[in-house]
Amino acid sequence: MRRAARALLVMAAAGTGSGAGPKRPRPGPAPRIGTHDGTFHCDEVLACCLLRLLPPYRDAEVVRTRDPERLAECDVVVDVGGEYDPERHRYDHHQRSFALSMHSLQPSKPWTTKLSSAGLIYHHFGAQILANLLGQPEDGPVVTALYDKLYENFVEEIDAVDNGVAQTDGEPRYALTTHLSARVGRLNPRWNDPEQDTEEGFKRALELVGGEFLDRLDYYHRAWLPARTLVEEAIRRRFEVDASGAVLELPQGGCPWKEHLFSLEKELELPTPLQLVLFPDRSGQWRVQSVPVGPNTFQSRLPLPEQWRGVREEELSQLAAIPGCVFVHASGFIGGNRTRDGALQMARRTLELRHEAGEQSK
Structure with a gap:
């Protein structure tokens, strides 16, 4: 799973597609994922990566713009546009009225952190993505366990950082500067660089974030989840x-x-x-x-x-x-x-x- 998924991700980031998996029913233009241009952040990068792991968006072009007319032509729009309308595949979280969390959308889930575009895409498509990558039933125990684990230990952090949710109520004892959102931020041009084009950095961010997501999934699937069986057996014979x-x-x-x-x-x-x-x-x-x-x-x-x-x-x-x-x-x-x-x-x-x-x- 790990090598195949990573190859898929790299090809998607390059805009070439993989040629594997289900095809669109008839030839036509590649689907388009819309997001904002300018400075990029980890949440929309992850949202785009996740969408490109779905067969319908495997060959998708990422259109980076704030032009409403160009966004209207996109099949799905993340982190821009001022709309959350899943029926029309619009997934922005910046509007004043937006206060949704994983818990408010799925009351069985405990997480109350406000969602970013990454969390929205994960909420709507995460189980389907994991099922496709792992060859497991979408509602089966493996996907269910890994869906929760990946949100709590990967996606929620990105939601919180993007929405400015503090990790603690008090003053932190030390700074965290090497997390994924920070590393994505450093791929943007420096404020005083003569060249301020963000496109190349955005492509690098797609590979970085997508690779981290797949590596984390691989670890949780092949190491963390089997450990649960081992611990449960040990408890029963304690x-x-x-x-x-x-x-x-x-x-x-x-x-x-x-x-x-x-x-x-x-x-x-x-x-x-x-x-x-x-x-x-x-x-x-x-x-x-x-x-x-x-x-x-x-x-x-x-x-x-x-x-x-x-x-x-x-x-x-x-x-x-x-x-x-x-x-x-x-x-x-x-x-x-x-x-x-x-x-x-x-x-x-x-x-x-x-x-x-x-x-x-x-």
Whole structure:
């Protein structure tokens, strides 16, 4: 999927089309996607990329203009024109009356960020695009899961940046300047460049944004989604690892388990939250890691014992009375042992110490 889709994208950006997939029923002029000229932004670039992943618009010409007469001749118009009318394929979000979000258009979705032209196109065509690229049913579980994941972790950011939605209520501690919208912005001519033509930069932006979208889809489809099955299986056999049911064991490291763990805890209605996760690293040693309090925090549910933190190798093994200890991070969020049995002993001792501390505090 990855190579074929990327080849399709590059050909579309060059205006040549791929020659693959469904054809228009009869010969005629290539369809036209209208958007504004001048300085370009990530939202209309992504909107154009997404449309070109649909068979009817695969060979589409992007017409960059603000001329109402030229826009009226386009088959679909994004990010310009002052209209949101999906029946006529008009997808602008700049009009004062526009305040739509994914949630307001699909109440089952939780996201309330105001949509840009990217979000509008994704709302109307995203499931169809994913189904075509993956060869999966549009209403099937794979497309449904990836549709949500890609909106939350790719498209929503672009919607928010374009609409000036702050990431936090307070003053941020540091600047984010390398995100996709910023990189697209830097493809525009500099303010003092003698040449202010934006067409070449727009073509480069189409390739950049389209490539990132396809790469993200490929990762979520081939790595993130299979991880969910792995984590769910581990949760179901957690009592085989430790009688407490608080320790999860994954058969291999590198698995993106955190987000799946939080969602599966809710879906499976676990009576008590998971505390620690065991997994092998690439060297064949084992790690024991605390489950974070939430998906976007460094705070741990159950950090490894304070007296172990920052201690290494033989000194740690003697202190913990567990053979093969390698390290415990200074924050206590993760530790290592040379063997699975040693890592499991570290997890069990951590649970015991918390229980003892709880008994003493009564």
